Amino acid sequence: MTFDEFNIHEQLLEAISYMNYEKASPIQELAIPPALLGHDILACAQTGTGKTATFVIPIIHDIVTNKLEGTTSLILVPTRELAIQIHQEIQGFSYFTDTTSKPIYGGDKGADWDAQKRALTEGTNIIIATPGRLLAHLKLGYVDFKQIQHFVLDEADRMLDMGFYDDIQQILSYIPQQRQTLFFSATMPPAIQKLADKILQNPKEIRLSISKPAEGVTQKAYLAYPHQKNVVIQHILQQNPSYDSIIIFTSTKRMVQKIVHDIARKNPGITVEGISSDLEQKEREEVLLKFRSKNTKILVATDVMSRGIDIKGINLVINYDVPSEAVDYVHRVGRTARADSKGEAITLISDVDMYKFARIEALIEKEIPKLPIPAHLGEAPVWKSKQSKSFKSKLQENKQQHKSQGDGNSSQKQKKKRFWRPKKKPNSQSNEAQ
Ligand code: AMP
Numbered sequence: 001m002t003f004d005e006f007n008i009h010e011q012l013l014e015a016i017s018y019m020n021y022e023k024a025s026p027i028q029e030l031a032i033p034p035a036l037l038g039h040d041i042l043a044c045a046q047t048g049t050g051k052t053a054t055f056v057i058p059i060i061h062d063i064v065t066n067k068l069e070g071t072t073s074l075i076l077v078p079t080r081e082l083a084i085q086i087h088q089e090i091q092g093f094s095y096f097t098d099t100t101s102k103p104i105y106g107g108d109k110g111a112d113w114d115a116q117k118r119a120l121t122e123g124t125n126i127i128i129a130t131p132g133r134l135l136a137h138l139k140l141g142y143v144d145f146k147q148i149q150h151f152v153l154d155e156a157d158r159m160l161d162m163g164f165y166d167d168i169q170q171i172l173s174y175i176p177q178q179r180q181t182l183f184f185s186a187t188m189p190p191a192i193q194k195l196a197d198k199i200l201q202n203p204k205e206i207r208l209s210i211s212k213p214a215e216g217v218t219q220k221a222y223l224a225y226p227h228q229k230n231v232v233i234q235h236i237l238q239q240n241p242s243y244d245s246i247i248i249f250t251s252t253k254r255m256v257q258k259i260v261h262d263i264a265r266k267n268p269g270i271t272v273e274g275i276s277s278d279l280e281q282k283e284r285e286e287v288l289l290k291f292r293s294k295n296t297k298i299l300v301a302t303d304v305m306s307r308g309i310d311i312k313g314i315n316l317v318i319n320y321d322v323p324s325e326a327v328d329y330v331h332r333v334g335r336t337a338r339a340d341s342k343g344e345a346i347t348l349i350s351d352v353d354m355y356k357f358a359r360i361e362a363l364i365e366k367e368i369p370k371l372p373i374p375a376h377l378g379e380a381p382v383w384k385s386k387q388s389k390s391f392k393s394k395l396q397e398n399k400q401q402h403k404s405q406g407d408g409n410s411s412q413k414q415k416k417k418r419f420w421r422p423k424k425k426p427n428s429q430s431n432e433a434q
Helices: 010-018 026-036 051-065 080-093 111-121 131-139 156-161 165-172 190-199 226-239 253-266 281-292 326-333 351-364 385-403 408-416
Strands: 041-044 073-076 101-104 126-129 150-153 180-185 204-207 217-223 246-249 272-275 298-301 316-319 343-349
Touching (some): 010 051, 026 041, 026 051, 026 180, 026 204, 051 073, 051 080, 051 126, 051 150, 080 101, 080 281, 101 111, 101 131, 126 131, 131 165, 156 165, 156 180, 156 190, 180 190, 226 316, 253 272, 253 298, 316 326, 326 343, 326 351, 343 351
Parallel strands (some): 041 180, 041 204, 101 126, 150 180, 217 343, 246 316, 272 298
16 A cells, blocks of 8 residues: 555655655554544554554644644653654654644753743644653643644553553543543553553554564574673674674663673674663664664663664664563564665573573564584583474464454454565665665
């Protein structure tokens, strides 16, 4: 389906064409038409599916077509990085219109607070906010959200994981009950479903298939004891000298700096930086900018970075440790092979993490090849067959579950057209060539 079939405002269509979006992705095809008609939407879709455009396009269409003034749309997101990214995407879509937007997030003091206050009081059309900072402004009484017509909750599962449930409830008390609500979540556990039931009215439900890494990602794993991990990283770097953009994920902030120091010490010619919530907002933005522009070759990050961040041309994702939540694996790995490009993901599995990795394999319904580390690095752990068995039974369970899941329409559509193939941007980098 192409975007002109959606019957959206001409200026919006022009911007979409400039952004080189040619065909709608499955979530866009399923959710944009009912959203344009004003329906509430409950969408189970992970990052990388094109979900941002799914809620941004109907919002801008309404603002431009009906010449809406003042703050009519509120988008709540779990992290400041996602707020900034959505804001940038809105700027692209609204390039030929007068639509205004502003990201509101915590971490900055002084001037940033004042700029946020101005945006919130001077009628910015679309506010994209993290809950804590928005609530801090709301409580001071100068924000009038009575005109809000579109409310988006993005990455709802992540929001709840981060403990934003009460904040969301409070924010809802500031916006009209009569509104359109667009609800996006990568997973739909009972707590999310309960929240959705509470805040949505007769929603159109759209469930894309379960989280799976994009087809373009080559996945493999090394079995290594914790003390072997740094030398395995070194081995991987030596094996892939042409890669110019690599992310290494680790679960703890403490490990970020350790890994950065180890790589920098052993590879003086390689630029490597760390990012975690320990950094000030400005520092985080600078680190990201350098990585985005390929001035930094290796970024070591905690899971804060694994969701939603859209950086093109990442060749390789290394999981220094196995994420505790299986779905986080998909988010981490999803940083490479964005859109239709190719990428590689390598996970280091220690003896104590095998059961977690078996869970991941069950979720993604795929057995990942486990490579031996080079012999000179010492004896490595052995993959436990018991866990392989549990993988197989979980795989079977999952398959049964997914057969009986989802609404008939969307799953039929998916069967026909599993992958959407966006047109490559003219200046986008190809991972294959590197
Ligand atoms: P998202 O899931 O919203 O984070 O989007 C992932 C990436 O896909 C972003 O770089 C989007 O700009 C891009 N994208 C989304 N929809 C399309 C489309 N229909 N055609 C081409 N690229 C798209």
